[in-house]
Amino acid sequence: MNKEKISSQEIIDLVASKASVSKRAAEEFLKVMIATIEEALMAGEVVKIKNFGTFKLQWNEPRKSVNVQTGEEIILQGYHKVTFTPETSLKDIVNEPFAHLEPVQLDGDNDFIIPEKKEEEVLDPLRIFTEQASEIKDLLSEINALSPTPKRKEIEKKEIVVKDYFDVEDHRTIETEIIAPVEPIEIEQPAVVELPVIEPEVKPEQSEVFIQDEVVPELYEGDEAKAYVPEQSIEPIFENETDPVFESTPFLVGVKPRRKRKRWLWITAVLVLLVGCIGLYLFLPPANKIGNEAFAGTKAGMSYVKNVSIPGFVGSIKKFFSPELKKISVTETVVIPKDTALTDTVEVVEPVDSLQLLFDNPRVYNEFIASEQINAGSRLTIMSKKYYGTKDFWVYIYEANKERIQNPDNIEMGTLIRIPKLDPRLIDASNPRCMQKALELHDEYVRKKPSKSGSSD
Amino acid sequence: MNHKELIASMAAKMNAPKSVVADLLETTVATCTELLAERKTIGFQSFGNFEVRKKEERLSVHPSTQVRTLIPPKLVVNFKQSNIVKDKLKDIPHHE
Numbered sequence: 001m002n003k004e005k006i007s008s009q010e011i012i013d014l015v016a017s018k019a020s021v022s023k024r025a026a027e028e029f030l031k032v033m034i035a036t037i038e039e040a041l042m043a044g045e046v047v048k049i050k051n052f053g054t055f056k057l058q059w060n061e062p063r064k065s066v067n068v069q070t071g072e073e074i075i076l077q078g079y080h081k082v083t084f085t086p087e088t089s090l091k092d093i094v095n096e097p098f099a100h101l102e103p104v105q106l107d108g109d110n111d112f113i114i115p116e117k118k119e120e121e122v123l124d125p126l127r128i129f130t131e132q133a134s135e136i137k138d139l140l141s142e143i144n145a146l147s148p149t150p151k152r153k154e155i156e157k158k159e160i161v162v163k164d165y166f167d168v169e170d171h172r173t174i175e176t177e178i179i180a181p182v183e184p185i186e187i188e189q190p191a192v193v194e195l196p197v198i199e200p201e202v203k204p205e206q207s208e209v210f211i212q213d214e215v216v217p218e219l220y221e222g223d224e225a226k227a228y229v230p231e232q233s234i235e236p237i238f239e240n241e242t243d244p245v246f247e248s249t250p251f252l253v254g255v256k257p258r259r260k261r262k263r264w265l266w267i268t269a270v271l272v273l274l275v276g277c278i279g280l281y282l283f284l285p286p287a288n289k290i291g292n293e294a295f296a297g298t299k300a301g302m303s304y305v306k307n308v309s310i311p312g313f314v315g316s317i318k319k320f321f322s323p324e325l326k327k328i329s330v331t332e333t334v335v336i337p338k339d340t341a342l343t344d345t346v347e348v349v350e351p352v353d354s355l356q357l358l359f360d361n362p363r364v365y366n367e368f369i370a371s372e373q374i375n376a377g378s379r380l381t382i383m384s385k386k387y388y389g390t391k392d393f394w395v396y397i398y399e400a401n402k403e404r405i406q407n408p409d410n411i412e413m414g415t416l417i418r419i420p421k422l423d424p425r426l427i428d429a430s431n432p433r434c435m436q437k438a439l440e441l442h443d444e445y446v447r448k449k450p451s452k453s454g455s456s457d
Numbered sequence: 458m459n460h461k462e463l464i465a466s467m468a469a470k471m472n473a474p475k476s477v478v479a480d481l482l483e484t485t486v487a488t489c490t491e492l493l494a495e496r497k498t499i500g501f502q503s504f505g506n507f508e509v510r511k512k513e514e515r516l517s518v519h520p521s522t523q524v525r526t527l528i529p530p531k532l533v534v535n536f537k538q539s540n541i542v543k544d545k546l547k548d549i550p551h552h553e
Binding site: 029032078104 | 471478482484500501504516532547
């Protein structure tokens with residue numbers, strides 16, 4: 001079909017039937033037409049035919065070439081050539097099958113660098129998170145396996161940091177410093193870390209805090225006691241993370257809501273862990289006791305610990321944790337509404353009108369104005385152009401037929417596509433916002449499939 | 458020579474009213490356009506061939522900004538003169 005050649009005779013026949021003239025007349029006309037064009041060209045003129053194109057003469061300079069067989073140099077004579085430049089209308093008609101394609105600007109070098117930088121900035125806190133998460137995971141797995149080797153390195157590192165933090169405080173620092181050398185195990189570190197958390201709130205009740213200090217080291221010994229460790233190390237994470245979130249929510253909500261959501265996921269996960277750990281600890285006090293006694297013997301500085309009875313421990317721990325838990329829950333409830341409230345305000349800032357509502361509400365397609373079968377060369381964009389006047393609104397056709405289309409760029413042959421009836425306001429090509437929305441949707445759907453980026457490169 | 462001039466000169470040669478010539482020319486153009494849209498090749502004997510060619514997609518780089526752009530494939534109309542015309546044109550001296 002493509003390579004079929006139509007001869008002059010066929011053209012004559014077609015023209016004759018269309019213009020309802022005799023074939024002879026048509027033939028004569030065509031001959032005269034060609035002769036006239038030739039003549040005009042010979043005279044050095046340019047011939048223009050409306051809706052078709054322009055014929056022009058072009059002089060090709062003589063050039064040197066080589067005889068392929070003999071290797072001799074020959075000179076090709078210069079010659080005139082008739083060139084034809086189609087008019088835009090003809091070009092468009094001929095190019096119809098590819099009219100929906102547009103030049104795609106591939107990401108330039110600049111574009112590549114900027115997003116990378118941004119990603120790094122965003123990733124930094126996230127990386128800390130994942131590191132901590134993996135730590136917690138490791139610890140948990142240790143508990144599960146009841147393996148005796150704790151991760152000293154990481155904990156010791158933390159210890160140092162914590163000490164620096166705590167130097168401001170007098171007796172407590174001393175205590176922790178004493179403990180640090182005596183106890184090679186990591187427990188003190190979490191205990192110390194907790195202090196800052198509690199302090200601002202429980203400052204008057206210093207005794208309680210002290211108990212805390214003492215209790216925590218003890219928890220250390222038994223394997224069950226290790227359950228404590230994750231919980232403790234989690235808490236600093238929680239505190240550190242929530243506070244900045246609090247302060248910076250106004251910015252964060254606007255700029256990086258996704259990151260925040262992740263954070264909340266983490267926090268809830270941490271909460272669950274915390275509760276689980278407390279339960280684990282409370283259920284296993286006897287084992288703890290044994291461990292405590294054995295441990296107490298080894299350290300001189302910590303002898304007073306022995307005097308504290310286990311029920312006392314539990315009580316103090318309960319005391320200690322209940323405010324903590326309360327606090328956590330409070331912060332949570334406070335922050336979450338804040339979060340939603342802020343996003344709400346962000347939306348409110350934009351003008352709320354019927355068009356915006358149309359954009360925001362999920363579109364429901366109940367009415368259909370037509371349906372088309374996919375065959376070779378069918379394109380959603382072409383259908384969109386046919387029914388809506390602009391190819392950019394193909395996204396809505398795609399939305400209406402989502403369940404039948406796996407890949408909008410390559411729809412299976414024979415698929416029946418239903419053309420939805422759309423709100424005329426939604427497909428107003430003269431409204432830049434409609435176009436903007438369509439483009440957004442386009443980006444969303446096209447980016448979904450990973451193959452696109454690969455093929456475009 | 459523009460459209461009107463072409464019609465005028467053809468009408469003079471055919472001894473036919475301009476309106477008839479104009480109609481016929483329009484019909485011819487429409488027919489050719491239709492055929493080309495079907496990607497068919499049209500051969501006018503002793504004049505040349507109209508042919509639809511596909512230009513493949515290509516990557517173009519803006520020389521100064523280095524922005525790479527993917528140009529989609531497209532179909533274009535190409536005209537190749539026949540050898541008869543070429544020979545005739547040899548008689549035209551090249552001035553310059």
